[in-house]
Amino acid sequence: MLLTTLTGCADTAAPDAPPAASAAPSAPEQAPAQWSYEGDTGPQHWGELADEFTTCSTGTAQSPIDVPGDPVLSSSPIEIDYTPADFQARDTGHTVELHALSPQSITVDGTEYTFQQMHYHAPSEHTVDGVNYAAEFHFVHRSEDGDLAVVGVLAAEGQHNAAWSSVADAVPASAEQDSPAVEGLTLTSLLPESLDHYVYGGSLTTPPCSEDVRWLLLQNPVELGAAQIGALRSAHAENNRPVQPLNDREVSEVDQ
Helix, strand or coil, rough: CCCCCCCCCCCCCCCCCCCCCCCCCCCCCCCCCCCCCCCCCCCCHHHHHHHHHCHHHHCCCCCCECCCCCCCCECCCCECCCCCCCEEEEECCCCCCEEECCCCEEEEEEEEEEEEEEEEEECCCCCCCCCCCCCCEEEECCCCCCCCCEEEEEEEEECCCHHHHHHHHHHHCCCCCCCCCCEEHHHHHHHCCCCCEEEEEEEEECCCEEEEEEEEEEECEECHHHHHHHHHHHHHHCCCCCCCCCCCCCCCCCCC
């Protein structure tokens, strides 16, 4: 946007007074870098699209990963504090996010993380010993210090899942459509019965691919019906980043 030119000339200025300099126009605001899941703006090019995306290419602790078949046993249980709440869905152009209208949280190793939003990728981003799933849901949480903890829930196609019906129904058919509110939902009902999970240090799976994310990937998938998977894919499909090198990171397994 250009600034209005200011003359700064008083009515009483002498006739031979030099004209006041015009204010220099401001530089136009730079539009945020556009990224996608294919072509020249796809995952292999994210690190080239903007300076703030460089970590997508140079990072050494990136997500998602293929979870190896022999993780180390560890003790780091997840304490869930999810209560019934109303949610609003929002299409970001890359996925659909579900935002809680009242506080929800988890606690891991004595640190409380407040729920920020849940979103999905179809098919899954993480794989387990090379196995890919129909979808993956990310429950994103943030601590007071700004650290992120993401609970990952894998989804396999199978029987219709009544607990997930309100979420599937809230997915708009297009970004232009308004998303209905989801009322009285308890996030715990969306999780598998067992909270056994894998733990590792990784990153956001979308630009800017920031690292130092604590990943808690639940071992057991939930089942969703074909129509429920179809509702997710009708809004956004193939929105999954390929798996990234594990490098020297350790993946732990937590039974709880």
